Amino acid sequence: MLNIAHISDLHLDGNEEKYNRLDELLCDISDHGIDHLVITGDITNAGRDVEYKQAIRLFKKYGYYEHSRLSVIPGNHDLYPFFFRKFPRKPEWDDIKGNPKLFLKNLKEILPKLRQYSQSNYSAECKRFASYFKQSCLTKYPYEKNLSSNSALVGIDTNNILPTYHLDGSRIKLFKNTIDHIRTRSHLIHSLYEYSDNPLCCNGDVDLESVETVLKRQYQKRKTIIVVMHHYLYDKRTVVSEEGEVFAETMGIYQRNKLLALFKKYKVKLVLHGHWHITESYIAKDVEVLNGAGIND
Ligand SMILES: [Fe+2]
Numbered sequence: 001m002l003n004i005a006h007i008s009d010l011h012l013d014g015n016e017e018k019y020n021r022l023d024e025l026l027c028d029i030s031d032h033g034i035d036h037l038v039i040t041g042d043i044t045n046a047g048r049d050v051e052y053k054q055a056i057r058l059f060k061k062y063g064y065y066e067h068s069r070l071s072v073i074p075g076n077h078d079l080y081p082f083f084f085r086k087f088p089r090k091p092e093w094d095d096i097k098g099n100p101k102l103f104l105k106n107l108k109e110i111l112p113k114l115r116q117y118s119q120s121n122y123s124a125e126c127k128r129f130a131s132y133f134k135q136s137c138l139t140k141y142p143y144e145k146n147l148s149s150n151s152a153l154v155g156i157d158t159n160n161i162l163p164t165y166h167l168d169g170s171r172i173k174l175f176k177n178t179i180d181h182i183r184t185r186s187h188l189i190h191s192l193y194e195y196s197d198n199p200l201c202c203n204g205d206v207d208l209e210s211v212e213t214v215l216k217r218q219y220q221k222r223k224t225i226i227v228v229m230h231h232y233l234y235d236k237r238t239v240v241s242e243e244g245e246v247f248a249e250t251m252g253i254y255q256r257n258k259l260l261a262l263f264k265k266y267k268v269k270l271v272l273h274g275h276w277h278i279t280e281s282y283i284a285k286d287v288e289v290l291n292g293a294g295i296n297d
Pocket residue numbers: 042075076077230274275276
């Protein structure tokens with residue numbers, strides 16, 4: 001039997017505190033005889049080399065830095081470091097709360113650049129992420145990995161937040177996606193792909209077509225499928241009731257229901273994700289889901 005541990009949202013920031021907490025956590029995981037470690041994104045806080053290197057140093061220390069023992073996918077902090085470098089997390093967030101004028105001034109400066117930045121750097125950041133974890137994931141998503149003779153892991157990049165831009169960048173796909181999004185998201189017709197739809201780069205999106213191709217293939221091989229992704233699959237009403245409207249609007253995933261329908265169709269056994277820093281299991285439209293908290297809060 002294969003023992004898998006799932007953790008998420010490490011947000012390593014170059015400082016010792018989080019590094020030491022991850023060290024303790026990995027020590028515990030290793031002591032429990034875990035064969036395979038899954039990390040569902042936001043490994044770094046702002047995609048800095050020093051942050052990636054902290055993670056890799058610890059994965060190596062506990063013997064997880066190899067393809068057969070580690071599976072990772074990127075989170076929004078890994079792929080959209082621009083915003084998070086300007087607005088690091090605590091304790092700086094507390095300063096921002098205490099100084100809303102400064103926050104708004106910075107935001108005004110950043111927002112107009114954000115969309116352009118994301119479009120031009122998404123692919124580069126994806127490749128950079130993959131270069132650090134080449135033992136554990138591929139540059140193209142979704143990726144498939146055999147965990148055992150009868151089980152497979154499917155890693156999805158849910159950070160596909162600007163639907164006009166895809167990894168292959170083909171014009172046909174771009175056109176198709178544009179039409180698709182106009183059809184499925186009427187609220188986007190008047191503000192199609194505006195950065196205001198995703199001001200903090202925290203909302204997610206998926207390429208359903210490529211996800212279905214991979215799931216179907218594994219289903220036909222009769223594999224037990226475990227999906228690994230960053231964004232959560234909670235019903236929006238749950239998120240609103242627990243965290244409020246703003247959180248729900250800026251931390252969700254587009255096409256959630258369609259994605260869940262695919263998971264159900266291809267009998268996905270379990271979905272692992274992070275992004276919202278809580279630990280719990282829940283059912284989303286008959287699909288079993290585990291949310292793994294980070295080492296942050
Ligand atoms: Fe996240």
